[in-house]
Amino acid sequence: MSGNIQLLSDTLAAARSEGRAALIAYLPAGFPTVDGGIDAVKAVFDGGADVVEVGLPHSDPVLDGPVIQTADDIALKGGVKIADVMRTVREAYEATGKPVLVMTYWNPIDRYGIERFTAELAAAGGAGCILPDLPVQESDEWRQHAEKHGLATVFVVAPSSKDDRLAKITAVGSGFVYAASLMGVTGTRQSVGAQAQDLVRRTRATTELPVCVGLGVSDAAQAAEVASFADGVIVGSAFVKLMLEAPDREAGLVAVRALAADLAEGVRKR
Amino acid sequence: MTSDSSGSSVSSGFFIPDPLGLSPDAEGYFGAFGGKFIPEALVAAVDEVAVEYEKAKGDPAFTAELNDLMVNYTGRPSALTEVPRFAAEAGGARVFLKREDLNHTGSHKINNVLGQALLTKRMGKTRVIAETGAGQHGVATATACALFGLECTIYMGEIDTERQALNVARMRMLGAEVVPVKSGSRTLKDAINEAFRDWVANVDRTHYLFGTVAGPHPFPAMVRDFHRVIGVEARRQILERAGRLPDAAVACVGGGSNAIGLFHAFLADQAVRLVGCEPAGHGIATGEHAATLSAGEPGILHGSRSYVLQDEEGQITEPYSISAGLDYPGIGPEHAYLKDSGRGEYRAVTDDDAMQALLLLSRTEGIIPAIESAHALAGALEVGRELGEDGLLVVNLSGRGDKDMDTAARYFGLYDGESAK
Numbered sequence: 001m002s003g004n005i006q007l008l009s010d011t012l013a014a015a016r017s018e019g020r021a022a023l024i025a026y027l028p029a030g031f032p033t034v035d036g037g038i039d040a041v042k043a044v045f046d047g048g049a050d051v052v053e054v055g056l057p058h059s060d061p062v063l064d065g066p067v068i069q070t071a072d073d074i075a076l077k078g079g080v081k082i083a084d085v086m087r088t089v090r091e092a093y094e095a096t097g098k099p100v101l102v103m104t105y106w107n108p109i110d111r112y113g114i115e116r117f118t119a120e121l122a123a124a125g126g127a128g129c130i131l132p133d134l135p136v137q138e139s140d141e142w143r144q145h146a147e148k149h150g151l152a153t154v155f156v157v158a159p160s161s162k163d164d165r166l167a168k169i170t171a172v173g174s175g176f177v178y179a180a181s182l183m184g185v186t187g188t189r190q191s192v193g194a195q196a197q198d199l200v201r202r203t204r205a206t207t208e209l210p211v212c213v214g215l216g217v218s219d220a221a222q223a224a225e226v227a228s229f230a231d232g233v234i235v236g237s238a239f240v241k242l243m244l245e246a247p248d249r250e251a252g253l254v255a256v257r258a259l260a261a262d263l264a265e266g267v268r269k270r
Numbered sequence: 271m272t273s274d275s276s277g278s279s280v281s282s283g284f285f286i287p288d289p290l291g292l293s294p295d296a297e298g299y300f301g302a303f304g305g306k307f308i309p310e311a312l313v314a315a316v317d318e319v320a321v322e323y324e325k326a327k328g329d330p331a332f333t334a335e336l337n338d339l340m341v342n343y344t345g346r347p348s349a350l351t352e353v354p355r356f357a358a359e360a361g362g363a364r365v366f367l368k369r370e371d372l373n374h375t376g377s378h379k380i381n382n383v384l385g386q387a388l389l390t391k392r393m394g395k396t397r398v399i400a401e402t403g404a405g406q407h408g409v410a411t412a413t414a415c416a417l418f419g420l421e422c423t424i425y426m427g428e429i430d431t432e433r434q435a436l437n438v439a440r441m442r443m444l445g446a447e448v449v450p451v452k453s454g455s456r457t458l459k460d461a462i463n464e465a466f467r468d469w470v471a472n473v474d475r476t477h478y479l480f481g482t483v484a485g486p487h488p489f490p491a492m493v494r495d496f497h498r499v500i501g502v503e504a505r506r507q508i509l510e511r512a513g514r515l516p517d518a519a520v521a522c523v524g525g526g527s528n529a530i531g532l533f534h535a536f537l538a539d540q541a542v543r544l545v546g547c548e549p550a551g552h553g554i555a556t557g558e559h560a561a562t563l564s565a566g567e568p569g570i571l572h573g574s575r576s577y578v579l580q581d582e583e584g585q586i587t588e589p590y591s592i593s594a595g596l597d598y599p600g601i602g603p604e605h606a607y608l609k610d611s612g613r614g615e616y617r618a619v620t621d622d623d624a625m626q627a628l629l630l631l632s633r634t635e636g637i638i639p640a641i642e643s644a645h646a647l648a649g650a651l652e653v654g655r656e657l658g659e660d661g662l663l664v665v666n667l668s669g670r671g672d673k674d675m676d677t678a679a680r681y682f683g684l685y686d687g688e689s690a691k
Binding site (some may be wrong): 058062073109134185 | 306470
């Protein structure tokens with residue numbers, strides 16, 4: 001079975017044709033439990049997310065701030081395995097028919113085996129991967145397998161990326177481009193930097209791919225602001241934080257569904 | 271005169287980057303190991319370090335300033351001390367210690383730190399961050415920052431801030447901010463994670479003064495070059511003192527900086543065995559160890575491909591060693607290359623064997639080594655016994671033991687008023 005890269009592209013194109021940005025949510029698999037994580041993904045889709053990135057937790061998440069680190073710790077202590085990540089992708093996709101990506105660090109995939117990972121992710125109905133510590137010059141083998149299995153390779157670009165580097169990255173990326181709004185790790189911020197708009201402009205100059213902005217976005221007002229210049233708004237830590245702070249699992253699901261609904265309104269107010 | 275080509279050129283300066291041409295390739299690979307597995311946000315900064323280092327290497331003013339610091343600040347060359355009473359326990363082989371413990375700040379770490387601090391100035395950056403395990407790299411970095419007027423933040427695992435409290439005080443005395451890291455295993459690897467997070471957020475004005483021969487290219491080659499002086503001096507000194515090359519060069523390996531510093535000048539001397547001593551902790555079979563090359567598998571950690579301690583799904587496993595400086599689940603990529611090529615040999619030394627070697631050197635020679643270095647001493651005792659009376663060893667005494675007195679006192683029961691057994 002081939003992966004759902006086309007579904008991802010179609011979803012982002014549909015948002016564009018509606019004159020709005022797409023809402024992309026991030027949630028780690030296995031947090032607070034595997035089933036609880038699956039319910040959370042379904043809840044954010046239900047609230048209005050267009051795309052979900054499922055995190056494959058890693059022991060050494062060097063690009064994540066304290067919120068996602070804490071969730072990863074909980075998931076790993078709970079014994080989450082790659083098979084659980086695949087199940088999360090499959091159940092979320094089968095329940096909603098919407099595109100589900102995996103976001104993780106490179107070592108788990110390198111260790112698991114690239115062919116095995118991409119084949120299993122495609123079979124689960126996954127749409128692609130975001131691998132923030134796999135730079136473009138190390139990505140040839142991954143991209144061959146991802147392409148073979150119909151999976152998108154979403155690269156991250158940063159405000160520090162120079163124009164020639166942006167061109168090199170977007171030339172081989174697929175699905176969309178993940179533009180980091182600021183220089184830093186994941187986590188909610190008071191404001192999304194002015195750097196984001198400039199980065200989106202410079203990235204668009206190199207590619208037709210949708211450019212979605214992540215890092216720091218946590219509420220509808222910020223989502224609306226980002227939606228005014230980007231094709232998609234990516235929100236992660238704000239969802240995870242709600243689940244960490246919720247008194248129980250049901251309250252957590254209600255909270256993330258409500259936030260997704262708020263943000264979905266935000267991305268339509270560009 | 272000897273036929274020693276790399277040793278004879280030492281008179282022209284201490285900092286001699288890679289005259290053997292044993293550089294990684296353009297993407298930073300030593301064979302299958304190395305590379306740059308870094309987030310896009312750091313690509314420009316890491317490339318800047320590589321470009322600036324290439325320029326600095328060819329700049330006589332940079333070399334002159336670094337060599338002046340090595341002589342007049344660090345106190346190089348460091349002594350090569352023969353230790354016959356210790357060697358009596360090493361099968362009667364002759365044992366010489368390369369005394370990096372006598373450097374300013376008490377370990378080899380200052381060699382790399384001064385080089386990178388000068389590079390920081392060249393890049394126009396005003397702030398330095400670093401990780402530290404035992405605190406030796408942190409102390410050396412705080413020292414260089416005081417010397418050059420740079421702002422300094424040191425990340426240190428919370429467990430390590432407790433077992434190396436003296437070094438925490440030293441860093442703070444020198445004006446550095448010390449941040450205890452509470453995530454993960456609360457040791458060296460987590461300190462590196464936190465330093466990377468800081469670097470991503472503050473890269474414009476900050477240099478990450480990485481402390482070992484791991485990390486993304488160019489750090490493994492650059493940090494090695496700054497430590498090559500150890501082996502260059504030792505090679506010349508042993509030829510002068512013993513009239514021949516040693517049978518083995520022995521060093522402890524955590525990330526591997528002091529070991530590669532000693533080994534590198536001997537790489538072309540095929541008859542010289544290069545022996546790295548890894549921390550076996552409570553024994554590899556117990557799972558409580560940090561013997562990355564002996565028990566690890568190839569993987570990616572902290573920006574490069576090398577051997578790492580990991581489970582079957584690529585999660586990094588928590589290492590253990592009594593030595594904070596060796597308590598790390600990775601290893602520099604050049605060591606992985608030396609292991610796989612067979613040029614380097616790596617053996618594992620338990621906590622207990624290291625502590626007995628620490629005691630032995632203290633009692634026989636009046637030198638208290640760092641617990642890290644004691645792993646090399648324990649390995650040297652084994653290699654010496656294997657070689658017998660004709661053997662000749664150079665062992666890197668990478669640091670002094672003052673910082674470890676609390677750990678050693680508890681281990682040997684010295685606080686009870688008893689003498690260690």
